Amino acid sequence: MTSRINLLIPCHFQPSLFFNNKEWITINKGEELLYEPFLYDIAYYHKISIDKPWENNRALVLKLYDRWTEDKEILKLFFNNRNRQGARPYMIKSLGFFIMFICWSNQQPVLSITDWTTQVSRLPIKPVNMIERLNHIFTSPDHYHSYLQLTQLYEELNKQYQKSFILKQKETPK
Numbered sequence: 569m570t571s572r573i574n575l576l577i578p579c580h581f582q583p584s585l586f587f588n589n590k591e592w593i594t595i596n597k598g599e600e601l602l603y604e605p606f607l608y609d610i611a612y613y614h615k616i617s618i619d620k621p622w623e624n625n626r627a628l629v630l631k632l633y634d635r636w637t638e639d640k641e642i643l644k645l646f647f648n649n650r651n652r653q654g655a656r657p658y659m660i661k662s663l664g665f666f667i668m669f670i671c672w673s674n675q676q677p678v679l680s681i682t683d684w685t686t687q688v689s690r691l692p693i694k695p696v697n698m699i700e701r702l703n704h705i706f707t708s709p710d711h712y713h714s715y716l717q718l719t720q721l722y723e724e725l726n727k728q729y730q731k732s733f734i735l736k737q738k739e740t741p742k
Contacts, residue, residue, distance in 0.1 A: 581610055605667070623675065643658050663706070694725065
């Protein structure tokens with residue numbers, strides 16, 4: 569059974585890039601919360617009883633990458649048509665999902681968007697020069713070069729995540 573819950577967006581999740589100065593979000597408890605970035609993380613902050621994808625829920629972590637493969641094709645069409653304005657909301661969502669992907673791949677929830685660099689700089693599984701590359705994307709999400717960078721970041725992180733998963737499987741006694 570699903571129920572709708574209104575949650576106050578914590579101040580450390582409120583840069584206008586992702587929430588456009590909204591104060592509240594609505595989640596559908598009992599459903600998968602991958603329709604907007606950071607819903608699982610905000611629900612966790614409010615101590616709502618939900619799945620915690622960062623705690624060994626490989627299927628949900630991989631859905632972030634699957635979502636990217638779909639959104640990447642939509643973005644490709646926008647950029648091929650030189651429609652930066654149309655690409656912008658998809659790039660912002662994809663950037664948010666990437667932040668989730670990096671944290672969840674390292675078995676952590678997203679703790680802050682306003683200070684994301686502190687959290688991700690400490691993570692062991694991450695692409696090379698990730699912070700510099702993400703800073704560029706944050707400052708100009710509707711540029712084609714940002715799309716290319718985000719594509720590379722997703723690919724690199726997915727490879728590292730898959731590798732770390734395989735290594736953990738080999739280390740785990742049967």
